[in-house]
Amino acid sequence: MTDVFHALADESRRLLLDRLFEKGGQSLNDLCEGFPMSRQGVAKHLGILEKANLVSVHWQGRSKLHYLNPVPLGDIVHRWVGKFEDVRIAALTDFKDQIEEDQKPKQEKRRA
Amino acid sequence: MTDVFHALADESRRLLLDRLFEKGGQSLNDLCEGFPMSRQGVAKHLGILEKANLVSVHWQGRSKLHYLNPVPLGDIVHRWVGKFEDVRIAALTDFKDQIEEDQKPKQEKRRA
DNA sequence: CCATTATGCAACCAATTAGTTGCATGTCAA
């Protein structure tokens, strides 16, 4: 969970996922193309994505082919986002309670 | 986008969101309860959540009340997860292509 | 076999981060 969020919290890594979304089965050298960083830099990012299970690999001879794995994204949706979608209604209720609270004769001063 | 993922990539911060999910409108001191860290530590985490717009605040006198804001989560779903859900089918196709590629008389050796 | 290609591993550095402590500021209640 932490690994997945951490992996996604970087523009370069999200770009790599975009690349693999467009075309699966790319090698490290393929993915290095046009990236403003050394090969090992890209390799480290890919390693983080692998560790988070967002990218799965497939060795073919001396080439390591990379594929996007969407499963962890689905997990996040089910364990996190779905849960917090419900809070929208709860949030409305909270705000309603809050507003009613504020209506009471008890002046609410905001910090300057 | 980066801010949201980064904010979620920490167990303490996810726990804070859980707390606010259970009960909105808690103050900093409320949220400090049972947390193995100083008040300022918690305040920093809350600051990160605020910056990511995952938590919205409401001043009431000298108390800063915190509320969970589910909107950025929804944004992530729409811009990322939905997109990569589609790749499941594409992934199947890729693997199918890959397998067919492997079927060709060209031995595929895996690294030891 | 030899040269080339694709990748991995390790050391290193600059910059950021996570947490702390100390003190300042603003608000409430008596």
Add this chain to the structure above:
DNA sequence: TTGACATGCAACTAATTGGTTGCATAATGG
């Protein structure tokens, strides 16, 4: 006004990170 409470701000430290370079290893093609 005074004292207590809730928070903010700044400085500091230890640990982590993002990137580099150099070298080692394995597979391919002639």
